[in-house]
Amino acid sequence: MPGRWEHKMEIAVPISYWPHRAGPLAVEGGQLSTKEETVYDVGSFDLFALEEALARRDRWGAKVTVVLVGPGAHEEGLRASLSLGADDAVRLWDEGLESFFPTPSIVTARILAAWIEKRGFQLVLCGDKSSASASGLVGNYLAHFLARPVLSRVVQIETLAETNLKVTCRGEKGSRQMYESPLPAVLSMGRGTEPRYPSLPARLAAQQAEIPVFGLAELQLDRSDIQALASYSHTLRLAGSRPKPKKIFTPDSSLSAADRMKMILAGGVKRKKSNLAEGSQGGAAGVYELLKKEGLV
């Protein structure tokens, strides 16, 4: 029967735990200030991925494991995921990694890949973008290291057969693209169902749960390899909050002063020489022809 897995499927959900955008965020010496009581949260896309995994588990009986690459302070993110219903939680960190913090996407992906490969998960569901760097690369790098197919901006996952998924991704201009992907695969969620609420007993149980930590040695990773990967991308410094960047219109310097003033006042809207037609009969005919030319009628 398509859609029902005979063997219990294992799903890995990599999550990230970073300061919430509400902050308060302050920068000190090019780094995030630790003086402020910053609010941390699991990334919203990661929660979509977790909810998708949990929905799969509720329906087909899969096992969901959340995994995080980060220091001890980030363990709270795993507990939050456990309280939402994840079956297992694992943290991957090593003292040797402190100097790379915040870990670049490629390093995060390498460490995740080492662990996922060892455990052999059929499906990896991650969030498209973390709430920190929002690079959207971890899923892609992860798939590369695991040599598995990857799809990003996923909004819906359906089961075609035991080893095949029908995946719907978000395209441009509001369109949707459908793909057929074999398993095992890495899927990066670009939106999804709103995550569920944790119950109080689940929260309390999550606080008591034991979360194992694996270091580089257990993952059979070399620090020098990690160092080589970290050299691909290095965060030099952070800079304080800035207004959302947007295009500021500046008129062409070849125009006269008067024309430049006019363009600024018009907000950069270009004047065009339009063909004017008068009267309802002729006008409608003209518009009809134009629409025909655009292939709309």
Add this chain to the structure above:
Amino acid sequence: MHIWVVVEGDDHGMREGSCEILTAAGNVQGGVLAAAIVLAPNTEDLVKEVTEFGPQSIYLTEEWPESASGESLAEFLGELIEREQPGLVLAAETLFGRGLLTKTALRYQMPFFPDCISVSLEQDSLLFERLWYGERLSAFLTSAQERPVLATWREGLVNVKKRSGLNSHVQKLRPPSQRSNLIRFLEEIKADPRTVDLSEAEVIVAGGGGMGSAAGFQRIYELAELIGAAVGGSRVARDNGWIPLTRQIGQTGKIVAPSVIISCGISGATQHAFGMRDAKKIIAINKDKNAPIFKIADAGIVGDVHEVLPELIKRIREGKENARPMGA
């Protein structure tokens, strides 16, 4: 430092984002816009547009394969980069640009910085600015690898400026080879114009105060339904309750960029015109021939919308009915 730009085409020529990146690449202090790589099916018109930005060379594919997959394009681009070794390769942060550069970066082990808001050269090393923590802080990143660096630049941040009097050397190259992919593309479902977000709509029919009443505004919905367009409106239309806020176009509403917009009974105040300045083709219907909308429209009809629209709707219906027996 040699900077390359990957140019992306759409139905109307070069994508606006690519124009922005070409401008931005030419503005990087200490950089040279060395080449533009045109990866699109119909390159002739595109090349003409690209030349206006003055890259030293333009690389083209000889012919476009029927089913050019992301993998084969990445291989094509990667080989070219390996051969010529530019310092930086830029593309617009679009589905195409990001997908292509991600694949190239992975295959050829090049550093990749997606969704940058600025790129600069500081003491011979490239500095990429990205927005972190929900776009609250900027982060400056760099790479220590001695490899060509790839980056995508966010769309809509740079004013497009063309340069004149420059010649580009055009080179045609072997088309990308086909590669098999584990993932099979099934189909694409276009967005339903009735529910798509206005800022993503391809075709829009917009109505303003000239529609007169909610009943009059129904003509807008009728026309939109017929040609598969999304419905929008001016602030007047929203104030009158004919459209919800999510359908208002302008400075206080949505900024739209459709390929065609039909403006009916909208005078075209600056605040509204600002919201539709990126529309490719503007068709305006208004009874006041001095209305400012005609100054920005590609085609204008001076006439009463209550006469023009019913006539237009009638014509479209007739056209559809006439076409039906032939199609059956």
